[in-house]
Amino acid sequence: MPLPRLGTRSVRLRTAPAVFVVLAVALSGTMLAVSLGGQRHGRTAGAPSGRIVVDVSGSRCGRGWTRPEPGVRTFDLHNSSDGAAEVYLEDPGSQVVYGEVEGIGPGTTRQLTVRLGKGTYAFKCVPDDADAVTGPSVRITGGQRGPGAAPVSEHDLIPPSLAYQKWVGGGLDDVVRLTVKLKDAIDRGDLAAARSAWLPAHLQYERLGAAYDAFGDADAAVNGTDAGLQGGMHDKDFAGFHRIEYGLWHGEPADGLRAPAAALVKAVTGLRDSWSQTRMDPAQLGLRAHEILENTVQFELTGRTDYGSGSNLATARANLDGTREVLSRLRPLLTTRYAGLPELQKELDQAQHTLDGFHRGGSWTSLDRLTRTEREDVNAVLGDLVERLASVATLCDPRRTV
Missing domain, CATH: 1.20.1420.20 (M75 peptidase, HXXE motif)
Structure with a gap:
């Protein structure tokens, strides 16, 4: 949304929702996890220790997460497609969302850090101009998961x-x-x-x-x-x-x-x-x-x-x-x-x-x-x-x- 000219209307701002997604992280324990990192261009061949590379393209959504373990985990979400996408980490049964990243551009990588615990998870990839795709489900048997929220339509x-x-x-x-x-x-x-x-x-x-x-x-x-x-x-x-x-x-x-x-x-x-x-x-x-x-x-x-x-x-x-x-x-x-x-x-x-x-x-x-x-x-x-x-x-x- 564009900012209004302050001389022609009241001085109220219109700020993109992504700003608030970032701010919400400050409220520890009250909101689902979100991305704080900016875009990183190019394919990620590997990830530093403790990080997991996950593909978020329509054909390979969620691929790469092969060793699900409890605790705080950082995902490198790489968009190998030719269009932008949003990504949610959710419970595939209830659709409760535990993490989200908006606007991952083609060929870029964004990070998502989430506290994982007992339960079932799957990545949902939502391309801008195509149907949503849910990746494979993974199950974690122990630990305390972080906060989540059912999506609002x-x-x-x-x-x-x-x-x-x-x-x-x-x-x-x-x-x-x-x-x-x-x-x-x-x-x-x-x-x-x-x-x-x-x-x-x-x-x-x-x-x-x-x-x-x-x-x-x-x-x-x-x-x-x-x-x-x-x-x-x-x-x-x-x-x-x-x-x-x-x-x-x-x-x-x-x-x-x-x-x-x-x-x-x-x-x-x-x-x-x-x-x-x-x-x-x-x-x-x-x-x-x-x-x-x-x-x-x-x-x-x-x-x-x-x-x-x-x-x-x-x-x-x-x-x-x-x-x-x-x-x-x-x-x-x-x-x-x-x-x-x-x-x-x-x-x-x-x-x-x-x-x-x-x-x-x-x-x-x-x-x-x-x-x-x-x-x-x-x-x-x-x-x-x-x-x-x-x-x-x-x-x-x-x-x-x-």
């Missing part, structure tokens, strides 16, 4: 995606209502009331974080920044919540804010009215659960989206709410696949407690008012949460089984 993700999309529709109703309230305050010249109305409207939009990709170009008109715009904050294309935020907290008169406020109401109303005809990609729902807070760490905790209101921590709290909404729809799939789900819930609660501590007397502490210890605490709790959510993205990444 796009069909599995349709019900939670539809449920989430319905929730977003209700959230957009609230965004319109609150944005109209903001516009009304600006229209009557009551800028104090407008500043009070701005934050609730903006936070309600931020809670819908997993839907932004489906919002398309409308997101730029609603939540765009000045990044990449030639005129910066004074550019004619700077629009939406942050454009109004800049004016409200930098002494701009109401006359200059009426047109941006009207444009914002028009944008959110159009988004709401067209939402029933929009279709979110079910395959992206798990990825979005991770991305919401990944972007929070990158943009809110660094202050890159502060245009004067000092509300980054409030936005982070709204993003946390948005993450919970996605996870609540994915919970039925995660309960039987993700052993770390209870710990994830604890970290969500800890992050909420930490952020709520900066909401005092009806106002939010700005980033520049945090002590060094407070800043470190916020960065640590949200950073840890982002790493744990990487497993959700990996587990909910649909895998081909045929």
Whole structure:
């Protein structure tokens, strides 16, 4: 997926799922094994001690694993075909996956390290343009195997995606209502009331974080920044919540804010009215659960989206709410696949407690008012949460089984 131009839409990133596959390794014992190594070109004639050379071509999938033994083993997966392929190490009966490598190019080798234990294993080779092929089964009689997970299909993700999309529709109703309230305050010249109305409207939009990709170009008109715009904050294309935020907290008169406020109401109303005809990609729902807070760490905790209101921590709290909404729809799939789900819930609660501590007397502490210890605490709790959510993205990444 290409990165958006930051000047024409909100500063949310779209990161390939493979990134999260790598991150998941940090969560020891909570996720299946994945490849960390890059491509190595050329046929592997042999492997260093302790490593096993396995062919992943369609005609010889899984060949080369002749001495299955328990313990931590590293496989050199060599693609001798003329096309790219994914490879899973699975239980051929249950299809529970214990290791995976994506995008092994033709003529290249990738490594996969897995903890093997009692059970049956087989490599499944999934070429880009052909049917999946399952190699010969091998049986190991002793030892403790590493964690695995049953694959999730796009069909599995349709019900939670539809449920989430319905929730977003209700959230957009609230965004319109609150944005109209903001516009009304600006229209009557009551800028104090407008500043009070701005934050609730903006936070309600931020809670819908997993839907932004489906919002398309409308997101730029609603939540765009000045990044990449030639005129910066004074550019004619700077629009939406942050454009109004800049004016409200930098002494701009109401006359200059009426047109941006009207444009914002028009944008959110159009988004709401067209939402029933929009279709979110079910395959992206798990990825979005991770991305919401990944972007929070990158943009809110660094202050890159502060245009004067000092509300980054409030936005982070709204993003946390948005993450919970996605996870609540994915919970039925995660309960039987993700052993770390209870710990994830604890970290969500800890992050909420930490952020709520900066909401005092009806106002939010700005980033520049945090002590060094407070800043470190916020960065640590949200950073840890982002790493744990990487497993959700990996587990909910649909895998081909045929």
